[in-house]
Amino acid sequence: MEAEPTTRRSTRRSTEHLRLGDYWSQFRESAEPPERLSADVYRQLVDLLALGLTEADDSLWLDIAARFAARHSELEHDERRVRSLLTLLASGREVTGQIGGAPREVFDAAAYRELIQARLRGEAIEAIWQVPMLEPNGAAVALGAKPANREIVRQRRKRSWLLGLPRGRGYLYPVFQFDHLREDIFPEVRAVNELLNAADDPWGVASWWISTNARVDAAPMELVGTDRADDLPVLAQAVAAPVG
Numbered sequence: 001m002e003a004e005p006t007t008r009r010s011t012r013r014s015t016e017h018l019r020l021g022d023y024w025s026q027f028r029e030s031a032e033p034p035e036r037l038s039a040d041v042y043r044q045l046v047d048l049l050a051l052g053l054t055e056a057d058d059s060l061w062l063d064i065a066a067r068f069a070a071r072h073s074e075l076e077h078d079e080r081r082v083r084s085l086l087t088l089l090a091s092g093r094e095v096t097g098q099i100g101g102a103p104r105e106v107f108d109a110a111a112y113r114e115l116i117q118a119r120l121r122g123e124a125i126e127a128i129w130q131v132p133m134l135e136p137n138g139a140a141v142a143l144g145a146k147p148a149n150r151e152i153v154r155q156r157r158k159r160s161w162l163l164g165l166p167r168g169r170g171y172l173y174p175v176f177q178f179d180h181l182r183e184d185i186f187p188e189v190r191a192v193n194e195l196l197n198a199a200d201d202p203w204g205v206a207s208w209w210i211s212t213n214a215r216v217d218a219a220p221m222e223l224v225g226t227d228r229a230d231d232l233p234v235l236a237q238a239v240a241a242p243v244g
Helices: 006-030 039-055 058-069 079-090 092-100 109-128 136-142 150-158 187-196 202-210 231-240
Strands: 165-167 170-174
Touching: 058 079, 109 202, 136 150, 136 170, 150 170, 165 202, 187 202, 187 231
Parallel strands: none
Antiparallel strands: 165 170
């Protein structure tokens, strides 16, 4: 069967629309509005119904909805704003996408893991910086030397006796390590720092010192100089011992 030409189909559709338009026009003028509905509103309903049947599309339905909503006493003569709000509501997803934009970066699994690790390292370093620190000259005095004698501090840091944290072009030293009465490093601190190799892994060792240890229900640095100080090398050995 031969297909009907597009031009003929369009002509037939237009003719049908004209017939429907004539019908609704006659109905509009002859019919009586229902009780409690004014003639003006009734005619608008008829007009809108005629449009909806013959030319309905998304834009037209917004026009129809806005025209009805503008009949509300608080929205009278504000049909344009009502339609704008309805348009915004109808295109909400598109507007959200335009405002929100696309993700700045999309990571694969390996990159995501690295991102999480970087975040954890950052949070750990932030916590470490909450611990009171001494600059090199203060550390020298705490060791019974003159402030200018930074070499004594450097030597103890290089041997992993003293934990030093890089900061800018120098180092800072957590205060809890120093026995101010003896003007030396607490022996338990020196033993743990050597065991955990503080010179090669200062941030990891610092994190161990300040983090709560489940076995003692306290941060190891809280045991320094107390009657529980002998527990510290044992706790550190559990971390330093090879697995397997």
